[in-house]
Amino acid sequence: MFGFLFPGQGTVRVGMGAWLRRRPVARDRLDEIDALLSRPISPLCARGPLDRLVSTEHAQVAVTACNLAALAVLAEEGYEPAVVAGHSVGELTALHAAGVLDLAETVRLVETRARLMAVAGGGGGMRAVMGLAVERVEELAAEAAAPGEPVVVGLENAPGHVVVSGAAPALDRLEKLATDATKIMPLKVGDAYHSPLMAAAVPKWAAAVAAAAMRAPRVPVVPNVTGEPTTDLRTLREALVAQLTGRVRWIRTVGAVDAIAPGVEVGDSKVLAGLSRRAGARCLSMADPGTLRRLAKEVAA
Incomplete structure (x- = not known):
């Protein structure tokens, strides 16, 4: 068993998701996500331009799409998480991986979050x-x-x-x-995310989270704002809202995950694997072509 770690919007780049589209299960998931969105994200991921892709309204959706596609690959390979966490917007994919949110609700929430944060604050x-x-x-x-x-x-x-x-x-x-x-x-x-300058987005985001259909998690989730594993649904809802203006306690988060199981960065990024190693935690990245083979060897061992 492994801990699944999902990256956030700082990992976007033109061409992201290309290796995922070579896997039929991931390609199908990306197509499914495009159909759920108000505007498909795959063309922007593939061709840019970069200035549009890195904008908040697009970046959060793009990274979530890749996270969800990579999660589909792990599921096809037979891997289930022992614990999950996500960096900033990656927490929404973590909630999906834990069974809290279904796919459609995850996509709806990430699109809402991206839109609200894009227009909040300023300066x-x-x-x-x-x-x-x-x-x-x-x-x-x-x-x-x-x-x-x-x-x-x-x-x-x-x-x-x-x-x-x-x-x-x-x-x-x-x-x-x-x-x-x-x-x-x-x-x-x-803008100034995870700061008081995002306060204007909180009321509508809180309403969206409150209205979302959520189920109790199958495995522990480590929210950013606490860095502590929990299976309490009320705590997860509150943490998801608090995260908009609250601190991402990633060092504590990866420590909590590592105490339960070695980590796997699930998405098209190596950022979290690098941060985890700096914090003394174990983590492989799915963006490394050899990771699936290494996971199979670890399970066999």
Whole structure:
């Protein structure tokens, strides 16, 4: 048994999903998702242009489609998860993998989430701060923030890899203060996700989550905002809403998954496998052509 980890929107690129379309079960799943969407995503994944693909309204849908197609490949191979988690929007695929959401509900929710986040906020951004402990970045964020210009730790990706999210002036102040960071890099995102600047999207997102048909999970799910495994449906609903403005505690999340089973990054990305290794956790990526053979060997052993 393995822990299934699903990547988020920062992993999109033109050509994503190409290897999945060579597997009939994945190709069928991608076609099914295209039919459920208000606008098919596969042509944009295949040909771009990149500036449209990386926009929030498209990126979240694109990565979810690839996650779901990769999950179909694992299911065809006979693999079931022992525990699941997803990075940011990847949490929706994790809920599907755990049996909480059916396919149509998953697609509907991701399209709703992407649309709401695309129009919320404004004037914000995100930057990766490398080489500093999260406690130090929290101190810097508190010093850089000002009334009406928040900046917070949005993602704890790995030791020494923290993402801050907030108003552009506050981000600029933080960058000037962080003279002890090894590197600070702006992320190519549309706004300040996982920060207070997403608050405008919360009421409609909460309503969408409340209206969604959900079932009790078959396996534990580790929500981003808690980093703790749970099978409580109420907790999962609340965490899904809180995640919009709350912190992605990915270091804690992968630690919780690794304590139950070795991880597999399920999608067309190697990002989570790399972050997991930096956190001392075991994780293979399905984007590596040899992963399915390695999984079979581990099961046989």
